[in-house]
Amino acid sequence: MTPLSAYLVVAALIFAIGLAGALTRRNAILVLIGIELMLNAANLNLIAFWRYGPHPELLSGMMFAIFSIAVAAAEAAVGLGLVISIYRHAKTTDLEQTNRMKG
């Protein structure tokens, strides 16, 4: 059986990759993809702690992960809607050119 720390290190690595993507890419859609990767890494941590925790039959970590997946889906829908709306206004999704919120 794989130790818990291996899962935690993989989750930390994916979180860092997502953070790097969100901080360094110019395209707004890629920034959203980076945020999704970070959320996914957090879910992996929740599931891993649920599996190795003292009372897995209480399902706390599992429920947390399921609700987190649902909230992430809502976030992705609204975020991509915002990107499409910004593209319609500014004709670009480049974050270095979209530097004002007024239309």
Next chain:
Amino acid sequence: MGFIFYLISAFAVGGALAAVLLKNLVHAALAVTIAFLGMALMFLCLDAQFAGFAQILVYVGAVAILVVFAILLTKGSEVPIEGVFSKSWFAGLAIAAGVFALLAWAVLRSAGSLPDAAAAPEVTVKDIGNALMSRYVLPLEIVAVLLTAALLGAVIIAMHEKEGAKQG
């Protein structure tokens, strides 16, 4: 540590790295789908079958398709001439590397005191349904309201504004 764990984590980390590094946005969306699939396989390795299949349904099925649609609607498939990384990419990379170093240091330092593997929990989908309908019924209802609000909000935000502009 099993060979399968290495294989799956290489899958997930490789997909995530490719998603962040690839210049063409459509390729990046396909790579992030691979990363989501790797995470779902990792959930299955952790005996969380329901969460794993929910991950496949929501991320691989819905979020990836949504991302591809957004890319095609915003002409994001053309690679920009001025490059895909921002001017302050070095600072972003340094922050991400610092965060990873801190997290990995914390995990590896406390590796001795982390709990060992217990026996695989006997959790059926029926148990999850019972828990959702009894102990977690309030969060479930709130998530339902949130999803409805997000659906309406996404449609209203992305809707054409021509009619609103005429009235205003």
